[in-house]
Amino acid sequence: MLRLLLVVSVFLIGLSPQPQLRADHAGERDPLRLVIVHVSDLDRIEARGGRGGLAKLASVVGTLRLEHEHVLVTHGGDAVSPSVMSNFDQGAHMIDLLNRLDLDLFVLGNHEFDFGPEVTLERVAEADFPVLGSNLRRSDGTKLPGVEDEIILEIAGWHIGVMGLLTPQTLTSSSPGDIAFTSEVDAAAERAASLRAEGADFVVALVHSGYDVDTALVRQGAVDLVLGAHDHLQHLLWPTNGTAFVEAGAQANHVAIIEILLQEGEDSDNDWSAQFRFLDTLEITPDPDMQQAVQGYLADFEEELGRPLAITEVALDTRGSSLRSEENAFGNLIADAFRVATEADVAIQNAGGIRGHRHYAKGSILTKGDVIAELPFQNPMVLLEVDGETLWQIVEHGLAAVEQRSGRFPQVSGLSIVYDPQKLPGERLLELHVQDQPLESDALYRLAVNGFNAKGGDGYEMLTELPRLSHPADGLSDTAVLMRHLEQAERIAPRIEGRIRVP
Structure with a gap:
């Protein structure tokens, strides 16, 4: 896991200002080569038709972690539900398997609320990875316990800021109870400014929303990279010198791999470039340890199913x-x-x-x-x-x-x-x-x-x-x-x- 440096909760009244993380690093830091492995809408643990599932994803992640020094694994939401198995344990098995994957970052999807907000908070408490939800609050304005607004990760002297945004349509597509939502685009602008003020060199938004919102975030340009979800489609959009957007489809049938090069630029600005690819998991050999865990869950549910x-x-x-x-x-x-x-x-x-x-x-x-x-x-x-x-x-x-x-x-x-x-x-x-x-x-x-x-x-x-x-x-x-x-x-x-x- 990448080291979590700082949790920023700027909406909470009474917090003292956080120390600035940015320093004059010009000429001091080596370029950062960061690999991001992104999946979303992954609620099914097993492969189907030879593609997807946790064991194949674990194999991809394990290989990349051996080949690269800095790897960040992200999930764009919709893990707890709506799989068949989630109806037996309300998604607890998925959190266990994502913990075994050593997931780095997760944003709440609308289906995380299918069993009501109380179950959502139970699953969040079980997670060993940060869970993000930057644009949602309880109706009284308080945060959901265990759900972070934004975080900054320190990687080899560089600071990567991350926010998580969830579609307000969750109010009608799931059962979030008294949760209130703000606009993803408005929240992105505010959170990006907060993260950069706190010293973030590069800002990522994990976004569980529709493609219209994704493209609006690209046009807005407040963040550097949008990691999408919700549409179950593969997308790549990167205007010249602008915000990049990628979405990997669903169920880890294909995995988005983004290789980012971040380096010092002139006048204290940072330059970055990236390579994007989609990896078809059809020919991937499942990770044996994860496969054993998956098979254990399948065996438990098979008789009842x-x-x-x-x-x-x-x-x-x-x-x-x-x-x-x-x-x-x-x-x-x-x-x-x-x-x-x-x-x-x-x-x-x-x-x-x-x-x-x-x-x-x-x-x-x-x-x-x-x-x-x-x-x-x-x-x-x-x-x-x-x-x-x-x-x-x-x-x-x-x-x-x-x-x-x-x-x-x-x-x-x-x-x-x-x-x-x-x-x-x-x-x-x-x-x-x-x-x-x-x-x-x-x-x-x-x-x-x-x-x-x-x-x-x-x-x-x-x-x-x-x-x-x-x-x-x-x-x-x-x-x-x-x-x-x-x-x-x-x-x-x-x-x-x-x-x-x-x-």
Whole structure:
């Protein structure tokens, strides 16, 4: 591990000024050759299709550490979730394996909050590496315990400043509780100025956000290097004499390797250059020690994952292209399970919460692992009381971004929807029936949803104002409800029934 020189927490009131680290080093320091190994969105421990996973990454890191004196290993976030295994131990196994990797730096991703902020803090406390989150605070303005705003690493007399930025969309894409976010771009400018004032020669931003934010940071130029995440794509952008940006994709299928040369320039300015490459891990031999640890976890989970629940008598498709734009048989299955378990009149499952992206052939045995892959977030089941007028607004919201294949698209039970996708958002719903009866605007209905949507996730803010009701599935997660539903059925045959229609 690189030596952590200083933790900067400038937002905390009452801190005395930190000593300046910069000195007149002109002619005194040798050039620094620093290798950064960057991955992100790595929540799966094993290789698939011969690529990715912790053992292959450990092999890459081990080789580079033997070949180079100064190596920095960074993770761009989304490790704790949403893997299948995370549903058994809420991501604790991943923190253990990253500790074994001797990870240097980590920024919180949106999926670090999938099990709520309390679990996030448990995982942070278990980490042997610095965890960054420079643009987030609790609603009272305090820091998250164990999460650093920024750090400065001392390497061979040079000072490398690092910040970590997380997308504010975490508020609707995960379950961060009372966490508040500031703009990534605004935070980058403030943190970069702070780091340089504290003596940083080179400033890096670990950023778990969208490509639009990444490019805005490049244009801003406040930091020297942006290490990206969140998009699951490989990107490289380096305008002449400007901020560089690189993102390595997901699951360590490819690893970004950045070789930086930092040297003294004229007039006390520092000059730097870099070489960027993406390493395909297909031909990488797994590190034997890490592979043994990975196999140990796989063996622990294998029996539970493989437990059979039910046989499907029809083919099922859980790919997002179907779920996010039209009625889907598997979506019907989930929504029916919710409605039955809670004794609701209607149930809605946001399509974005169904994550397996699989095709199940007729006659397939659905296992516990399959259910966890499809509903990985273990959201609690919530029963709400809703009037007909508000229920119309809820469904209208679910249909408002269908052309974008938005995760808010509703898979439903107890509802019959007719809508026109050619109309403007907010005007698309044409007919709505509850239990085959026309919707009554002043009637009260029992609506079952998952806890993510109940807290306003995917923009369902209107749900946060609705009264909560007790129900038979209180204390159960959506994952557990579907497992129970399948076990009781033994054989299933969900079909497209015309619940969501276009005239």
